[in-house]
Amino acid sequence: MISVSQLTKVYGQTLAVDRISFEVGKGQIVGFLGPNGAGKSTTLKMLTCYLPPTSGGATVAGFDIFHQSDQVRQQLGYLPENCPLYGEMKVEEYLDFRGQLRGMDRETRKHRIGFVAERCWLKNVLRRSISHLSKGYRQRVGLADALLHNPPVLILDEPTIGLDPTQIRATRDLIKELKGQHTVMLSTHILPEVEAVCDAAIVIAGGRIVAQGTPDELRAKLRTEARVLVECKAPAAELEPTLRRVSGVKDVEVLGGGQYVTAAVRPKDGYDIREEVARTVIQRGWPLREVRLEHATLEEFFVQVTANQAMAKTASSEA
């Protein structure tokens, strides 16, 4: 439904999006994951025809975003970042206005407004002025607007940002319900969100795609970045070489401590070294207090990924 090839956006001197390519299949929910400033919103703005690409192109529902922007916009429901709305209008008026902009006749508008109000829990605020609504309600108004014309493709820029935990869960459930009938692309910087709702994720950093796959594949990738923390009462000088000899260990770093010493042990790809490490420590007769697998957070993952990229860039410029 969405097909992007070599899409690039340059703002003045800054390269915001750097030759990214991906595909989103019909009925899929795809998460667009990345730290702030990674180029997520810029990419989504190009897909919704708000900004034209500097080079490269994309098609949405078979229409070209540059040459057939009108048709693309007919096929799209878009929830922009921060959900901008006309504060002075009432919710119902606003949805009616949006329906008119989309060329829906009076009957259809009435029917669809009823439907999306039900779907986005807006029934009791339809006659309220938008400026008096809480952030959560405003977000739902934006979502209702995106769903109003029952578009085959939905693009949601950070749909759960600023919501409280209950609302986040409700919004995620709503998005999950859309699966199948709609193709959804949503951006986020929260990994659990992708795990909760998406079929696939595209990770972007520094304007480039750095990883792509199902949440399971991504998690596997994250696991290799994990490390095992061992806390035991051992002489620091002996601990390191001992742990290094355990099979599956890639690297050991002694973090120090008082009587009890903590060591961070990195496993090789695909190894779970916890049992082996515990056995070794106990065999040496060192009192063991804790063995813990520490997942790399997404943040660390991003930091690493972006650092790798920066290194690759300097390497290529030197070459």
Added chain:
Amino acid sequence: MTKAPVIARRELSSYFYSPIAYVAMTLFLLATGFSFWDDFQPGRVAAMRSIFEWMVWLLVFITPVLCMGLMSQEWATGTIETLMTAPVGETDVILGKFLGSLSFFVLLLIPTSLYVVMLAIYSVPRLDFGPIFAGYLGIILVGALFISIGLLCSSLTRSQVVAAVGAAAVLFIITIVPRWASEKAMLPPFWRGLSDQLVFRRYTDFSRGVVDTGHLVFFIAATAVCLFLSVKVLESRRWK
């Protein structure tokens, strides 16, 4: 172009939610009312010339306020993004905003028709409606031009204050400055010629009851140019 009326209707109704519009309306009616009071005396000619001239002065300050939010608010709040990602063209947006504002301006003029009624009742030789209709036509044309200038200024900035001050400055330069200048006897011929080409001189003909094709073309063309430029400004976000 089919979406322009939808946008115009939204724009018009949004005026009634903002206190600025009511303030502008009150000021406008108060000032025209005073000037009518001045005119509406025994022994005076039954005409509305001084009211119409007053209106142009007032419009120099009122239209920038009415137009300041038209586009700059869209930029500032980001609603431009939801607007432009709906299947709507740039021309629709600008034309819609312009028509919405112009309708509000026409609504603003409606209460002044009361003065026409009073003149018609009280004037001793029968009232000559010609200059009055021409005057209204002229004031609507001036309003349209001013609104299009206000709209252009508003589309150039995110700040409503900058938009209002910018528009007021432009209107001041093309309306009030040439009028002052033309009163100076020592004005070189070039500047005198130029000041004759600008708003006030052309407008005074209307309020005298003269509908000159040249003046009509001037106002309509100038308005069209400003609207065209506004569309280009809106499109220019795509060139960056």
